[in-house]
Amino acid sequence: MERLRRTMLFMPGNNPSMLQNSGILGADSIILDLEDAVSITEKDSARILVRNAVKNIDFYDTELVVRVNPLSSDFGMEDVDVIGRAKPDVLMIPKATEEDIEMVCEILTKIEEEEGFEKGSIKLFPLIETAYGVENVYSIIQSSTRIIGILLGAEDLTADLSIKRTREGKEIFYARSKIATACRACKVDAIDTPFADMDDLEGFVADIQTAKSLGLTGKAAINPRQVDTIHEVFAPSKEEITHAQRVIYAMEEAKKEGKGVFSLDGKMVDAPIITRAQNTIIKAKLAGLI
Template sequence: MRRTMLFLPSNNPNMIGNGGLLGADSLIFDLEDAVSPDEKDAARELLKNALAAMSFGKCEIIVRINGLDTPYWQEDLRAVVPMKPDAIMPPKVSGAHDIAQLDQALTALEKEFGLEAGSTRILALLETAIGVENAYAIASASPRMTGLFLGAEDLTADLRCQRTKQSQEIQYARGRIVCAARAAGIEPYDTPFTDVQDLEGLEKDAAFAKGLGFSGKACISPAHISTVNRVFSPSAAEISYAKDVFAAIEEAKRQGKGAISLRGKMIDAPIVQRARLVLEAASEIEGVDYLA
């Protein structure tokens, strides 16, 4: 489960060292935007050593490599793939050809280092107009694909519009990425909310993203983690209703009824599916099997 994904600069040993203690489901170690060109080699070596020596608890490990149009990305992969990160995040993915190129490179490295073929997943960062338009082709380009991630700051620069807290300028991109990811059977993840101090705005933005169908949201500050975790976790009311749905189904089976209603509303397949997803998420978060 990726409710929260926290970006951490790979050239900051203190932030790397504390990453597993901050409460995020996933850590994105950034070798791209957070690292200047003259620090790329040092950051890559620091991250490699940290991944080899440190435990980050239950946190998923994702590495954002440099763009495939740069001279850095292949060295990024050679350094981190042997450390067995859960996923690689390529930035500014523009089409299926980018995923194919990355897939080929990962396959070669997994073979070279004796790793299980296909074990390194890909979480693609879409932050250009062409990337958004090619979202489904990207999402379905490789079995390694595990998600699509919206990068709104670079996208709005590419669109030549202002990035606002209201986020109306990215509504189309949000919807397209959610649809493309769901159609391909992978997960969509929302862009960070960049005002570190505005926790009320963060909560509204996260709730809106959840309502669109996003599975989680990235964070650029540890201060945002608890809010985003809460928004993307099932509420007590949602869990209670989902349990009631399955209780009603069992009662209908016991009575031999074909039609099932709950609180004056018929229980159909979409309601059952939503209830199942709520209980699966709650089970994963709380370590309790609500579907047993």
């Protein structure tokens, strides 16, 4: 785990003032959006604006992601070429397929050679928002070593399935679970779909908790006001941190005594509990909690 991706905050690619300030909003990653946030008549001007923002604005420690248009559209391929040469941290690919990822990788490899960038330095984040994408998410991840995570897009997915998107989210339980499992198997991040109702704090918190309980590692946000809440839910609690520290201490003491097995609070501690404790400590350190 090199960095936290608890939050990925979408910002419209056609709004200069929002682009200017996006690096100070507290999100782990910022997604400069050239797709849904931009009308067809503004696609070309937004691309230029985002390219200049990537090259000239200081985003500080925030990971910089650009969501391009679908490769099947009139804008996607040019987005990849123009934005790729500005060298963002990550490109996000909508409605991703294995073929899309392979095509983008060919373009990026050429760009990196021509621009003198380090090979493989521009990473990829496929957006899974179709039934095909859900069923093939593992092979999509495996299609490129550039891939560092997956983002679930529930609005487009439920439209593709011809079903209703609900507050409770039962209709995306399968997609969430499959993406979380595939990402864990491939050791990449699994980012949950945004929650659209800004006035429903109770529903928002419950939605984050559900995503976390299924193994998703972060959540997309559509408003800066959502960032702190997501961070709070995904952060290890004080109790979890304290217990993890006690597990690690007990493990180290057992090693000193030559014990292969040990107990804590009357319960045997095995490898999965130790691994969970180690992961908790890593997350807490990255979040600045210890």
